[in-house]
Amino acid sequence: MASSSTSAQHHTNRLAKEKSPYLLQHADNPVDWYPWGEEAFKKAREEKKPIFLSVGYSTCHWCHVMAHESFENEEIAKVMNENFVNVKVDREVQPDVDRTYMTFVQATTGGGGWPMSVFLTPDLYPIYGGTYFPPRDxxxxxxxxxxxxxxxxxxKEDPEKLKKSGMDVMDMLRNATGLNDDGRSKDAVNMDIAHKCYKYFVNAFDSKEGGFGGEPKFPTPVQFHFLLRYYYYTHHELGSESLSNLSISQIHAKGNQLGIDFKGCLEKSDCIQKLQQAIANQQKALEMVKFTLVKIARGGIHDHVGNGFHRYSTDRYWHVPHFEKMLYDQAQLLATYIEVFLLTKEDYFAEIARDIIKYVVRDLRDPVGGGFYSAEDADSYPHEGAPHKLEGAFAAWEKSELDQILGEDSIVFCYHFGVEEKGNVPREKDIQGELINKNVLIERYTLEETAKEFSLSLDALDQILKRSKEKLAKHRAEKRPKPHRDDKILTAWNGLMISALARAYEALGTKEYLSLAENAAKFLKERMYDTGRNQLLRSFREGPGNTNGFSDDxxxxxxxxxxxxECSFDENYLKWAIDLQETQNELFYDQNSGGYFNVPETNKDILLRMKDDHDGAEPSANSVAVSNLIRLHAFTQNPDYHTKAEATLQTYGDNLQKHPYSMPSLVSSVMLYVKNIKQIVFLxxxxxPTVVNFLNVIRHRYIPNRALLFTPSPDRVDSSVIAQKNDSVKYLLQAIDASDNKERIPSVHICENFTCGLPIRDVEKLEEKLSD
Structure with a gap:
């Protein structure tokens, strides 16, 4: 690593006035950094200098490496300051800048990542880009x-040539991203897309270690999200009726739901066999998710001592992680574990869900406001007074440490978690030699195998492991410097966490989870929402940021x-959702061809106004927007919501047909659109107690296409969004007024295609109806 000469003199640049933890990390660099904005652009134009743009985030390991090697180096900083206007961007605060130039880097180099390093003209057109660059050839x-x-x-030789090259590249990218085309495909939005997407994941599945593809391996909740919904729609909805009782035409109809080609299948017995095989194949959608979730929970990517999950695994075994912890991973994995728990009723998945919440509440929650922080760093000091941070220093262990801390429990603990005397991290996975002799805990054996090895009961083993984890957690908290925490609060990621906590409350019944979600929503509304403009802000740290919300927010x-x-029946949440949807439609919706841009048209600093459909670590804003529109249409019956959802799906119809596997979250929205919403109306x-029992029956089932509605009490009808806008609820309320049911006997109505079934007044009938 290059030596830094920052000790020679103290530097402070313009970043010292910023709020972003990432920008503040660079405030003492000898580089004359500017934040993204007109001050930097004006300087570049006036001095006729190119811009060097560096994009990263505060918990990014390789961002730290490049900072230490280059940005803290006086000689390198001198070259930067003399020849460039240098601009720093936090990708989490300004994803618009990041996405624009990451598209350029990926198109011109075939890869991407952070830190992202891009050279721009003074007019912001890209000249050359890449990611991490070492300090020497x-x-x-x-x-x-x-x-x-x-x-x-x-x-200096020919600036006009570079300017033209940059403009040409951006024109090419506009065409490549389809921003100049109306790519609607009305015939493409159907279940065939889901079948094609499913086949891809079946073929890509790692049947030995879980996950899809080789290394590195990311826990990709958007893929789990799709597979669980695909399982529900194709397997669960086929029902339990005996196939032998069906006619051949009914068998064909059921098979069509699975994309089965019955051509040439004329004998009923042959068709039944073909359908049975297809149904068995669909079961794999759930099994792939279950298997992978167990693998990552047992792997080193799971912090067995400190709870929660690290970002990703550098190997195919989920063993050696990249150690940063991100809020969006915790939120999406929490939602996934909850959904699998609902499908399987296996307590294991509920326990992992609780483990995630424990970590988030302890380490990523603002104890005063209730919002959730963004991340914890991969790097930390190995001990107080250490000169350098090391990746994984807070999480990894030497065998001698464990023996000393755990005493006689160490032999059992170390066996179970694969601890070795010389460390269990393969040298090729420790590029910088930061994990020599270290162990990353991974459950090498099942509880049953470890218990058998030491002739222990499962209860006795559980006590040893629990006791050991508590001792290690105490040691870490007291003896090891904690990793840097990025304590900015992002609207988008808090939205994901609110959603996950709401689902956890429904499934597990823990009221604290609902309170956590509601407090976070309250924080966002009070501190990150402009009521006058009905607009969101992107971030908060020591006060609201000055960046407006983006489409994903x-x-x-x-x-x-x-x-x-749906879990509180407080209509204030629904009203706010409707208000925000109207703003999103106004600021981001493409009236010409459908879909939502990432940034509003008023944002003039962005050369490439994109509409994301591909999923990354988070689902695309468009995929979630479609789902929201479909759900809000079920609540309000506003036809504009349905029209925009349909148009957005049609906009991406061609891409969905060609490569649905790159946008599994959007495919999930396709399935929701095709299968329609079940309105479940409570009276x-x-x-x-009867209503509570009704709710528990619903909440303890996995029903991804439901909309739960509660009819308001008579004194609140006039102020109720549901009562005023939803025809099904209007009809039920009118029927009540016209009947003798003035006491509003508890009942449930299941409505589909805006036609409601008869009232259900006992739990057994509701169970029976939901099992049909």
Whole structure:
């Protein structure tokens, strides 16, 4: 690692005035950094200098490496300051800037990542880009100083040539991203897309270690999200009726739901056999998710001592992680574990869900306001007074440490978690030699195998492991410096967490989870929402940030608010969701061809106004927006919501047909659109024991296409969104007024296609109806 000469003199640049933890990390660099904005752009234009743009985030390991090697180096900083206007961007605060130039980097290099390093013209057109650059030339590739000098020389020789090249590239990207085309495909939005997507994941599944593809392995909740819904729609909805009782035409109809080609299948017995095989194949959708969730929960990517999950695994075994912890991973994995618990009723998945919540509440929650922080770093100091941070220092263990801390329990603990005397991290997975002799805990054996090895009962083993984890957690908290925490609060990621906590409350019944979700929503409304403009802000840290919300902020929070309404029946959440949906439609919706742009048209600093459909670590804003529109239509019956959902899906119809596996969350929204919403309408006092039992029956089932509605009490009808806008509820209320049911006997109505069934007044009937 290059030595830094920052000790020679103290530097402070413009980033010292910023709130982003990432920008503040660079406030003492000798580099004359600017935040993204007109001050930097004006300087570049006036001095006719290119811009060097560096994009990262505060818990990014390789961002730290490049910072130490290059940005803290006086000689390299001098070259940067003399030849460039240098701009720092926190990708989490300004995803619009990140997405624009990441698209360029990926298109021109074939890859991407952070730190992202891009050279721009003063008019913000990209010249050259990449990710991490080392401080010296190596392996036939230029180091960062060589690259700086080369770009500076090219700019001085012929700046117009570089400007034209940048403009040409951006024009190419506009065409490649389909921003100049109306790509609607009305015939493409159907279940065939889901069948094609499912086949891809079956073929990509790692049957030995879980997950999809090789290394590195990411816990990809958007894929789990799709597979669980696919399982429900194709397997669960086929029903339990004996196939032998069906006619051949009915068998064909059921098979069509699974995309089965019955061509040439004329004999009933042959068709039944074909259908049975297809049904068995669909079971794999659930099994792949279950298997993978167990693997990652037992793996090193799971923090067995400190709870929660690290970002991803550098190997195919889920063993050696990249150690940062992100709020969006915790939120999406929490939702996934809850959904699998609902499908399987296996307590194991509920326990992992509780483990995630424990971590988030302890380490990522603002104890005063109730909002959730963004992340914890991969790197930390190995001990007080250490000169350098190391990746994984807070999480990894030496065998001698464990023996000393755990005493006689160590032999059992170390066996179960695969601890080795010389460490269990393969050298090739420790590029910088930071984990030598260290162990990353991974459950090498099942509880049954470990108990058998030591002739222990499962209860006795559980006590040993529990006792050991508590001792290690205490040791870490008292003896090891904690990793840096990025304590900015992002609207989008809080929306994901609100949604996950609401679902956890429904499934597990723990009232604290509902309170956590509601307090976070309250924080966002009070501190990150402009009521006058009905607009969201992107971030909060020591006060609201000055960046307006992006499309994903609206999509994710609207989803969270709908989920909050369904588990609390507080219509204020639904009203706010509707208000935010109207703003999202106004600011981001493409009236010409459908779909939502990432940024509003008023954002003039962004050269490429994109509409994401591909999923990354988070679902695309468009996929969640479609789901929100379909759900809100079920609550309000506003036809504009249905029209926009349909148009957005049609906009991406061609892409969905060609590569649905790259947008599994959008495919989930396709299935919701095709299968329609089940409106489940409750009548009665929400505190009534019968109503509570009705709710528990619904909440303890996995029904991804439901909309729960509660009819308001007579004194609240006039102020109720549901009562005023939903025809099904209007009809039920009118029927009550015209009948003798003035006491509003508790009942449930299941409505589909805006036609409601007869009232259900006992729990057994409701169970029976939901099992049909």
């Amino acid at each position: 190596q392996f036939g590739r230029p180091g960062f100083p060589t690259l700086l000098k080369r770009i500076a020389s090219l700019w 609206y999509s994710f929070l609207i989803q969270g608010l709908i989920d909050l309404y 009665g006092d929400i505190q009534n």
